[in-house]
Amino acid sequence: MKFKVNNVSRSPELNRFAGELTDKIRSNGNILAGSDESTDFVLNLIDMDSPKAYRRKRQEEMVISVALLREPVPDLKSACYAALVKSISNMLFCITMTDGSAYPGACSITPEVGFILFDYEPDTIYKYMYPVISSHFVLRNRLSDDLSLRENEIIPEVQDLIIFGKELHKLGVLPAPFPLTEFLDKDLTDQLYRLYQIKGLSYGNLSIRNVTCKTGGTSYWMTARGVDKSNLKGIGKDILLVKGYDRESGEMLVSLPASYDPRIRVSVDAIEHYLIYREFPETGAIVHLHAWMDDILYTTQSYPCGTSELAENVVGLLKKSPAPASTQVGLKNHGITITGPDIRDIFQRITGRLRTSVPMMI
Numbered sequence: 001m002k003f004k005v006n007n008v009s010r011s012p013e014l015n016r017f018a019g020e021l022t023d024k025i026r027s028n029g030n031i032l033a034g035s036d037e038s039t040d041f042v043l044n045l046i047d048m049d050s051p052k053a054y055r056r057k058r059q060e061e062m063v064i065s066v067a068l069l070r071e072p073v074p075d076l077k078s079a080c081y082a083a084l085v086k087s088i089s090n091m092l093f094c095i096t097m098t099d100g101s102a103y104p105g106a107c108s109i110t111p112e113v114g115f116i117l118f119d120y121e122p123d124t125i126y127k128y129m130y131p132v133i134s135s136h137f138v139l140r141n142r143l144s145d146d147l148s149l150r151e152n153e154i155i156p157e158v159q160d161l162i163i164f165g166k167e168l169h170k171l172g173v174l175p176a177p178f179p180l181t182e183f184l185d186k187d188l189t190d191q192l193y194r195l196y197q198i199k200g201l202s203y204g205n206l207s208i209r210n211v212t213c214k215t216g217g218t219s220y221w222m223t224a225r226g227v228d229k230s231n232l233k234g235i236g237k238d239i240l241l242v243k244g245y246d247r248e249s250g251e252m253l254v255s256l257p258a259s260y261d262p263r264i265r266v267s268v269d270a271i272e273h274y275l276i277y278r279e280f281p282e283t284g285a286i287v288h289l290h291a292w293m294d295d296i297l298y299t300t301q302s303y304p305c306g307t308s309e310l311a312e313n314v315v316g317l318l319k320k321s322p323a324p325a326s327t328q329v330g331l332k333n334h335g336i337t338i339t340g341p342d343i344r345d346i347f348q349r350i351t352g353r354l355r356t357s358v359p360m361m362i
């Protein structure tokens with residue numbers, strides 16, 4: 001893979017750490033690109049108190065930010081999450097030298113709020129960044145206004161998504177949509193919108209296999225990107241029909257009524273749901289949550305949401321389950337994906353069994 005270093009930090013110490021990390025990345029076979037070459041990932045050196053975003057050349061470019069913390073902060077996880085969002089990074093490493101020790105500590109955080117603390121070692125940092133820099137997003141949608149239903153028309157699948165979105169809220173596993181504008185100025189919000197087409201961060205999603213509309217392939221109704229699942233409105237607003245996936249162009253194919261908000265996009269996990277419905281025909285519904293359940297199989301790597309690698313990993317785990325269409329699997333340091341013959345079955349199985357905090361595993 002090709003990478004570059006974007007150095008906007010004022011810290012000579014951070015430059016020293018960045019030199020070590022660059023050597024480690026190169027020793028693993030990656031190539032430091034020339035300034036005008038396109039890259040697979042960027043090492044973005046930032047200051048924790050004024051994190052700057054690297055302006056990506058393309059959506060697929062992964063940004064790994066690295067910061068240095070000299071003074072202790074009251075809540076390291078929140079400070080790192082704020083720096084991650086403000087620098088629009090896919091992952092952030094913070095090297096900590098706050099206890100006067102000669103041996104620095106480190107932590108990493110992802111947009112899925114996978115947060116781990118460890119001793120600083122270039123080897124360990126490379127090991128944690130590898131799943132991110134080596135994975136591929138499937139975030140693009142191809143929107144077609146070919147849906148035979150009207151905007152807001154109520155069909156059984158849509159009715160159930162509205163009902164069970166509210167149930168998720170009652171179970172306490174639905175963080176309110178995170179208002180990006182509180183963290184980001186207009187320029188950064190616009191940048192983020194152009195890149196990922198998100199207007200807010202809202203974790204979790206639901207989908208139900210489509211039976212009402214004839215599409216001739218694997219199709220399902222799913223919640224849109226960055227919407228409040230506890231207050232879903234309907235078709236064309238925040239519930240979409242996914243009618244397929246174009247592997248060539250890497251686009252999810254979305255069917256919409258004649259009138260719709262052109263900025264609407266399906267949840268970033270649409271590729272995961274698509275592969276599950278296609279692989280396991282008895283699956284009638286899928287729920288993804290940032291919560292946990294005991295005694296589940298879980299992935300060994302922390303791939304980002306919305307990547308084909310995460311989707312394929314989840315399908316691989318489901319294949320190992322005795323009943324793939326009616327089970328739950330874990331996404332390491334991230335959450336769970338639950339399958340069922342229908343959405344009611346899923347909620348009967350998870351109610352009273354969910355842990356609202358995700359255990360962090362090294």
Ligand SMILES: [Zn+2]
Nearest residue numbers: 112204305335
């Ligand atoms: Zn997720």
